[in-house]
Amino acid sequence: MMHNVPKPLNSNRLLATTACVAFLFVLIAACKKDKGNDFTGKLMNKWSLVQILDTVYSSGAAPVPAKYDGKTDEYMDFRKDGKLYSFIQSTYDTAGYTYSEANFKLNEKGFQYEIQILTDNTMVLHEPHFTTSTLAYHAYKITLKR
Structure with a gap:
C-alpha cells in the first residue's frame, strides 16, 4: 500500500x-x-489637422456649417512648456495653453475647448459659444490625428 x-x-x-x-x-x-x-x-504631441468644422445656429434658420479640410503639412504641436505651435492655412502661430485632466478642458487664446476624444491616434476638440453680436450659437470642432 x-x-x-x-x-x-x-x-x-x-x-x-x-x-x-x-x-x-x-x-x-x-x-x-x-x-x-x-x-x-x-496630449503632448504633434497632431496633424484633419478638419475644422464651424457650424452656426441662428434662430429660425437651418444650421450653416463651414468645413475646412486640413492639408498634409498642417499641424498643432502641444509642448510641455505650455506652448502650442501650429501651422494652419499657411500661417505659423505660437500660443500659450492650459488644460485640465479633471474636466477634459483645454484653454487657448480665449477659446475654451472640451476635449471630446483623446486616444493615441485621435483628438477632437469642441468649443461651443454664443455670440451676442450676431445672436448666434457657434459650434467649433477641430479633429486631429497622429
Missing part, C-alpha cells in the same frame, strides 16, 4: 511567495501612476 507523504514546508517557498506579492504590488502601483500621466502623454 502506498501513502502520500506531504513534503516538508520549504522556507524558500515563503520567500518566493513574499517576493511575488511584492512584485505584483509594485507593478500595480506603477500601472496606476502611468494612467495618471496617460492624458498628458497623449
Whole structure:
C-alpha cells in the first residue's frame, strides 16, 4: 500500500511567495501612476489637422456649417512648456495653453475647448459659444490625428 507523504514546508517557498506579492504590488502601483500621466502623454504631441468644422445656429434658420479640410503639412504641436505651435492655412502661430485632466478642458487664446476624444491616434476638440453680436450659437470642432 502506498501513502502520500506531504513534503516538508520549504522556507524558500515563503520567500518566493513574499517576493511575488511584492512584485505584483509594485507593478500595480506603477500601472496606476502611468494612467495618471496617460492624458498628458497623449496630449503632448504633434497632431496633424484633419478638419475644422464651424457650424452656426441662428434662430429660425437651418444650421450653416463651414468645413475646412486640413492639408498634409498642417499641424498643432502641444509642448510641455505650455506652448502650442501650429501651422494652419499657411500661417505659423505660437500660443500659450492650459488644460485640465479633471474636466477634459483645454484653454487657448480665449477659446475654451472640451476635449471630446483623446486616444493615441485621435483628438477632437469642441468649443461651443454664443455670440451676442450676431445672436448666434457657434459650434467649433477641430479633429486631429497622429
